[in-house]
Amino acid sequence: MLCQCPKLTPLQSRLLASVSALALLALIYWSLSNPHFAYAAELAHDGTGQLRRGEDHNWHRIEEDDEVVKLSKRETKNTQFQGNNIGTLFDISTGDLDIWEYPNRFLVEDPVGKGDGFPSELEGKRVDTFRHPELRKRDLEERQTGTTIYISANTCRQPLWVGSETQDVAPPQLTLYVSNSAGNKDLGPDGNNQQVYPFDGGFVNASVPNASGTWHVAVSAPDLSSNFSGFWNYEMAVSIDDYFHEAEVDDPFLYLVDTDYNSALFVTDNLTEANASTEVYQKWLNLSAPFVMFAVNQNLTGTMGLENSFCGLETFVKNNSQIQASQADLQGNSSHVQMGMITRGLGQKPKEQFYVTGLNDSSQYTAYLAMDGNSTASGNGVVGGGGKVWGAGVNFTTKRDGNCQLLFNLTFCEEVAYAVPANPQNSALSTFADLQNFYENYTTTWYAPFNYTLAQVPCNTTSDAQYSLAKNCTHCAAAYKEWLCAVSIPRCEDFSNNAGYLQPRNVGQQFYNNGSMLDDVFLNSQYIPMPGAPTLDGSIAFQQTYISSFATNQSRNAEIDATIKPGPYKEVLPCEDLCYSLMQSCPASMQFACPYPGRGLEASYGQRSESGQVTCSYLGAYYYQNDAARVGGVVMKAVVSAVVVMMLV
Numbered sequence: 001m002l003c004q005c006p007k008l009t010p011l012q013s014r015l016l017a018s019v020s021a022l023a024l025l026a027l028i029y030w031s032l033s034n035p036h037f038a039y040a041a042e043l044a045h046d047g048t049g050q051l052r053r054g055e056d057h058n059w060h061r062i063e064e065d066d067e068v069v070k071l072s073k074r075e076t077k078n079t080q081f082q083g084n085n086i087g088t089l090f091d092i093s094t095g096d097l098d099i100w101e102y103p104n105r106f107l108v109e110d111p112v113g114k115g116d117g118f119p120s121e122l123e124g125k126r127v128d129t130f131r132h133p134e135l136r137k138r139d140l141e142e143r144q145t146g147t148t149i150y151i152s153a154n155t156c157r158q159p160l161w162v163g164s165e166t167q168d169v170a171p172p173q174l175t176l177y178v179s180n181s182a183g184n185k186d187l188g189p190d191g192n193n194q195q196v197y198p199f200d201g202g203f204v205n206a207s208v209p210n211a212s213g214t215w216h217v218a219v220s221a222p223d224l225s226s227n228f229s230g231f232w233n234y235e236m237a238v239s240i241d242d243y244f245h246e247a248e249v250d251d252p253f254l255y256l257v258d259t260d261y262n263s264a265l266f267v268t269d270n271l272t273e274a275n276a277s278t279e280v281y282q283k284w285l286n287l288s289a290p291f292v293m294f295a296v297n298q299n300l301t302g303t304m305g306l307e308n309s310f311c312g313l314e315t316f317v318k319n320n321s322q323i324q325a326s327q328a329d330l331q332g333n334s335s336h337v338q339m340g341m342i343t344r345g346l347g348q349k350p351k352e353q354f355y356v357t358g359l360n361d362s363s364q365y366t367a368y369l370a371m372d373g374n375s376t377a378s379g380n381g382v383v384g385g386g387g388k389v390w391g392a393g394v395n396f397t398t399k400r401d402g403n404c405q406l407l408f409n410l411t412f413c414e415e416v417a418y419a420v421p422a423n424p425q426n427s428a429l430s431t432f433a434d435l436q437n438f439y440e441n442y443t444t445t446w447y448a449p450f451n452y453t454l455a456q457v458p459c460n461t462t463s464d465a466q467y468s469l470a471k472n473c474t475h476c477a478a479a480y481k482e483w484l485c486a487v488s489i490p491r492c493e494d495f496s497n498n499a500g501y502l503q504p505r506n507v508g509q510q511f512y513n514n515g516s517m518l519d520d521v522f523l524n525s526q527y528i529p530m531p532g533a534p535t536l537d538g539s540i541a542f543q544q545t546y547i548s549s550f551a552t553n554q555s556r557n558a559e560i561d562a563t564i565k566p567g568p569y570k571e572v573l574p575c576e577d578l579c580y581s582l583m584q585s586c587p588a589s590m591q592f593a594c595p596y597p598g599r600g601l602e603a604s605y606g607q608r609s610e611s612g613q614v615t616c617s618y619l620g621a622y623y624y625q626n627d628a629a630r631v632g633g634v635v636m637k638a639v640v641s642a643v644v645v646m647m648l649v
């Protein structure tokens with residue numbers, strides 16, 4: 001093998017020597033100051049507890065003008081796989097090459113089988129094999145034509161950033177080489193007759209269809225710039241059943257519902273599109289928590305380059321006290337993540353929910369959905385035992401102030417799941433349950449008179465005698481309930497959030513935490529609630545200030561100001577289509593009407609956006625929901641009505 005090392009000038013080589021010495025010093029210093037250093041060395045064991053170390057130590061010469069300037073130690077280690085479905089941990093240093101041998105006796109073993117799997121294939125952005133069973137069948141047939149070797153690896157640890165600036169790039173990735181034919185072990189950067197697979201975010205997979213004989217694969221570690229120091233530790237596995245490690249690199253499969261100052265709520269994508277009456281649907285709901293998740297503060301840059309690696313994220317999160325939801329949380333061993341299956345949200349499909357607490361305020365995090373092993377078992381001997389991550393991740397920011405708190409699990413407004421106005425210093429309403437009770441009572445109290453009125457409407461007649469051909473009392477009750485929940489439980493944002501779609505509230509109140517007030521200049525500055533208001537003589541629409549305007553100096557719901565006293569906050573206004581839907585769905589005799597543009601609409605209702613932001617509040621909303629379908633399809637604009645109506649402001 002020829003070393004294709006760059007030719008160095010004498011000056012460069014002296015520089016290289018001193019840089020290497022410095023790097024070594026840094027490494028020694030780091031290992032003394034970092035107790036986790038020992039961890040990687042401990043990991044260099046396989047499942048049998050033996051330390052796997054290589055045999056061939058090749059010394060490569062770096063030459064300059066025929067003058068030997070330096071001997072650089074480049075190692076090639078030969079290793080044998082210990083069996084199918086066994087993850088072997090291995091350290092590798094820059095420039096080194098590990099050659100792995102997969103003997104034929106493992107290839108001819110009986111497959112252990114994959115277990116039952118999930119009630120249905122996950123759909124996400126991928127081809128829907130659940131609704132297209134023929135695809136699944138073809139997949140199985142293809143696999144039956146010969147034995148396939150499934151090769152996969154996860155980077156568990158990687159060199160650390162030692163640069164002086166903030167880390168802006170990931171360390172370089174390892175590379176996997178897979179021989180094209182049995183018996184060939186001439187693999188690596190200078191190898192032949194091989195396929196090359198660079199790791200991506202600490203993950204790699206490859207397969208050899210229809211294999212026979214003894215097969216070899218190799219992993220090489222790249223050169224490192226002086227901004228990084230250390231080595232890699234990776235977990236390697238082969239299987240004749242399926243990949244031991246998996247990653248879904250494009251689809252986060254996870255949605256942010258909302259955050260508050262120390263917690264965040266997530267849901268997975270729909271786990272099935274099947275109807276509630278089907279067995280598949282019920283089976284999904286009966287699972288306890290098939291997925292787990294990780295959440296890492298973005299100021300910890302060490303996850304760069306490990307996004308697609310279950311082992312990498314798990315190791316990082318453990319060593320840096322970040323958030324991991326694990327099966328242990330189900331046994332109540334950790335209070336950080338509460339997991340469970342829910343059906344809340346559009347379509348009422350099964351999903352897993354994660355309620356993550358113990359976060360820092362005003363901080364940016366990335367959350368990754370993951371699966372520990374095959375979700376019910378993990379580790380050696382399990383097909384897929386190395387786990388799976390959805391590496392695209394979801395970025396989120398916690399709120400700054402404590403007066404917006406996440407609320408969900410309500411009984412009446414069961415679709416509510418977002419931050420609501422709160423006051424952690426109000427002793428009567430400081431717990432989750434107190435806040436639940438407050439909003440629960442408020443909404444049910446207001447629903448009662450509507451329910452009574454609805455009972456007077458002739459709903460239960462033949463369809464020609466109904467008030468509308470398209471709508472009946474079921475629609476009216478549902479539209480009223482959704483509207484009532486959205487308007488009486490405001491969706492709350494930090495007052496400091498300057499997004500244009502937010503409505504300031506309670507500007508004249510004291511901040512809940514320190515009793516301070518907003519400054520007078522701001523309070524007395526002009527506030528134009530409705531730029532589209534008619535400019536008639538004497539109109540007060542353009543003469544308002546923040547402190548004088550109805551819209552900015554109180555909550556939508558007076559009970560909130562009287563009981564909770566949240567202080568200044570901003571509201572994500574309910575979506576205007578909720579109001580139109582209510583008008584359309586209920587009998588005209590109920591006299592519901594929505595405000596007109598320029599006459600209250602803008603200050604009371606918001607509009608949906610295509611951007612993925614939740615720019616108005618509707619039940620079951622979450623961020624970056626692809627097809628944020630509008631309620632009721634086409635949005636109907638308010639119609640002129642001569643009667644005195646009950647304005648839904």
Ligand SMILES: *[C@@H]1O[C@H](CO)[C@@H](O)[C@H](O)[C@H]1NC(C)=O
Nearest residue numbers: 114115116117374376377382
């Ligand atoms: C996970 O693996 C175990 C052991 O192989 C198996 O019994 C179980 O059914 C598998 N779980 C799933 C969800 O496939």
Ligand SMILES: *[C@@H]1O[C@H](CO)[C@@H](O)[C@H](O)[C@H]1NC(C)=O
Nearest residue numbers: 197204205206207243246247
């Ligand atoms: C890695 O695994 C995925 C999912 O099973 C598969 O679609 C992809 O083709 C695999 N990549 C390689 C190089 O085999």
Ligand SMILES: *[C@@H]1O[C@H](CO)[C@@H](O)[C@H](O)[C@H]1NC(C)=O
Nearest residue numbers: 142145146147209210211212
């Ligand atoms: C698998 O290999 C056998 C013999 O090695 C060969 O006869 C067969 O055609 C191969 N099948 C495929 C699908 O490549």
Ligand SMILES: *[C@@H]1O[C@H](CO)[C@@H](O)[C@H](O)[C@H]1NC(C)=O
Nearest residue numbers: 163165166167168225226227
């Ligand atoms: C190290 O990182 C800094 C800051 O990101 C960058 O400007 C510099 O070029 C890097 N040095 C090397 C050798 O890559």
Ligand SMILES: *[C@@H]1O[C@H](CO)[C@@H](O)[C@H](O)[C@H]1NC(C)=O
Nearest residue numbers: 269270346347349625626627
């Ligand atoms: C879940 O399914 C419902 C109904 O089929 C759909 O409206 C909704 O958009 C889906 N959710 C996601 C995240 O795609």
Ligand SMILES: *[C@@H]1O[C@H](CO)[C@@H](O)[C@H](O)[C@H]1NC(C)=O
Nearest residue numbers: 297299300360361362363364
């Ligand atoms: C990261 O941010 C948190 C607050 O979000 C802070 O407590 C911590 O000190 C920061 N860590 C670093 C390394 O900057």
Ligand SMILES: *[C@@H]1O[C@H](CO)[C@@H](O)[C@H](O)[C@H]1NC(C)=O
Nearest residue numbers: 298365366392393394395396
């Ligand atoms: C999440 O944040 C990271 C770091 O700021 C960024 O590189 C990445 O593109 C973001 N992802 C998305 C989906 O916005």
Ligand SMILES: *[C@@H]1O[C@H](CO)[C@@H](O)[C@H](O)[C@H]1NC(C)=O
Nearest residue numbers: 338339340355408409432433
């Ligand atoms: C929400 O309801 C579920 C199911 O009843 C329960 O397990 C969970 O503890 C509740 N969470 C909160 C925060 O109340």
Ligand SMILES: *[C@@H]1O[C@H](CO)[C@@H](O)[C@H](O)[C@H]1NC(C)=O
Nearest residue numbers: 437438441442443445446559
């Ligand atoms: C329930 O709400 C009503 C109306 O908002 C209020 O008068 C009553 O005091 C509340 N009851 C409790 C127990 O909070």
Ligand SMILES: *[C@@H]1O[C@H](CO)[C@@H](O)[C@H](O)[C@H]1NC(C)=O
Nearest residue numbers: 412444447448451452454455
């Ligand atoms: C509405 O009234 C009906 C009787 O007309 C009753 O069965 C139902 O429980 C009431 N709903 C609520 C939420 O109070």
Ligand SMILES: *[C@@H]1O[C@H](CO)[C@@H](O)[C@H](O)[C@H]1NC(C)=O
Nearest residue numbers: 454455458459460461473474
């Ligand atoms: C509608 O009529 C059916 C039978 O005619 C009755 O069982 C049902 O309770 C009625 N529903 C309402 C809401 O009045």
Ligand SMILES: *[C@@H]1O[C@H](CO)[C@@H](O)[C@H](O)[C@H]1NC(C)=O
Nearest residue numbers: 459460470471472473474475
């Ligand atoms: C109203 O119509 C829907 C179908 O659009 C139907 O499922 C529901 O039972 C009807 N409700 C009543 C009270 O007739």
